[in-house]
């Protein structure tokens with residue numbers, strides 16, 4: 001530990017957001033980087049704790065060696081710090097942009113935590129800029145072949161490790177570009193797509209094959225030594241109301257996919273919010289991404305409905321440190337809505353009662369109703385609390401209920417009651433040559449958990465096929 005008083009001498013400084021006015025005018029990165037000097041100073045705030053909760057199960061799922069690379073960064077040994085980071089983190093440029101940084105919430109400095117996320121982004125971007133990141137081509141090949149179905153973070157992490165272990169890896173992806181939700185889901189301003197494409201090019205140079213626009217079919221994968229299913233948990237939760245098929249009613253990921261395709265083409269989105277009153281159902285992260293995207297597309301207004309009550313401002317007694325704090329957060333999209341509209345777009349304890357349509361079958365309004373909890377914990381509608389809101393675009397961001405049926409039936413598999421392909425023994429092995437990882441195995445989660453699970457599955461497959 002270089003600086004014993006760093007956390008006392010230096011205040012926490014995060015990478016700043018670009019001003020709302022500027023960032024609402026484009027889909028470019030939300031943040032600006034800080035200069036190297038600031039990052040070195042920030043790294044000095046890491047206390048090299050006796051028990052580093054940041055890398056424990058409460059913190060980073062990849063168990064990144066955070067105190068070690070923060071110390072190296074503080075000392076200016078950037079290349080060595082990056083090497084230490086890459087021992088456990090396959091793609092720090094993804095997590096450096098989108099991770100909610102469980103490690104920072106578990107940091108002993110709590111609200112004043114070390115800026116691990118910004119530090120990791122600085123290290124990997126410095127590595128790319130200085131040419132330290134070069135294709136790592138395995139010196140020997142095992143002759144074993146593995147198919148990875150799905151190119152989201154879990155599939156990419158598994159493909160990366162399996163390739164480094166010498167196996168021949170083919171990634172099969174039904175979309176036209178690789179990346180899963182990193183490409184089509186998470187918006188460009190949160191994760192610029194050039195960053196995803198840069199990594200894919202590197203992986204190709206390292207020997208991994210990507211077959212795009214290809215829906216995996218079990219009978220076409222019989223020749224492989226192992227098949228890892230990383231198809232995600234992409235089946236959206238619907239609403240139990242009439243007119244869900246009305247024009248102008250969309251699931252969030254479809255809307256966000258169209259938005260990213262438009263950004264990549266430099267064209268207007270086929271499902272643009274421009275000139276519309278937009279209502280987003282779901283107060284979570286996906287809903288927030290819809291809010292930010294709708295504002296950039298030029299919506300007239302955006303409102304976010306959430307059936308749960310607003311979370312507390314501070315931790316409650318049953319949610320102590322180092323657990324993830326279940327508190328009220330105002331994310332970038334909500335901040336932008338407050339800036340543009342003058343008030344928080346979120347309305348709590350409210351749901352959709354009726355979708356209103358015009359004579360052509362297009363949505364033109366929404367009837368909402370307030371909800372309250374019964375003593376048994378069920379939700380019930382509050383009598384006479386209905387309200388009608390103008391709405392020409394309704395985005396459903398109410399969560400996900402598991403993996404898609406098409407992949408299940410193609411591989412003759414059955415998901416559990418929560419829509420997951422989670423083997424009962426806790427492994428990744430579904431039987432025969434078939435394995436699962438990421439959201440498909442665990443349910444919709446986080447990029448960093450998908451990366452960790454992809455790597456765990458790769459290790460399991462490696463152990464198995466080396467004995468074939």
Ligand SMILES: Cc1cc2nc3c(=O)[nH]c(=O)nc-3n(C[C@H](O)[C@H](O)[C@H](O)COP(=O)(O)OP(=O)(O)OC[C@H]3O[C@@H](n4cnc5c(N)ncnc54)[C@H](O)[C@@H]3O)c2cc1C
Pocket residue numbers: 098099100149150151152153154155172173174175179180181182185186187190214215216230231232233234253256285286289404406407437438439440444445446447448450
């Ligand atoms: C809008 C949104 C925003 C999010 N923001 C964040 C965030 O900021 N931070 C964070 O940590 N997490 C975020 N998440 C969650 C995170 O993106 C997921 O947990 C993560 O991407 C899961 O990775 P995965 O590899 O398991 O699956 P996915 O990323 O879903 O990838 C699955 C891939 O499999 C492909 N596929 C499926 N079936 C087949 C088939 N039969 N044949 C071929 N290909 C197939 C799909 O096309 C897809 O490309 C967000 C999620 C959403 C929906």
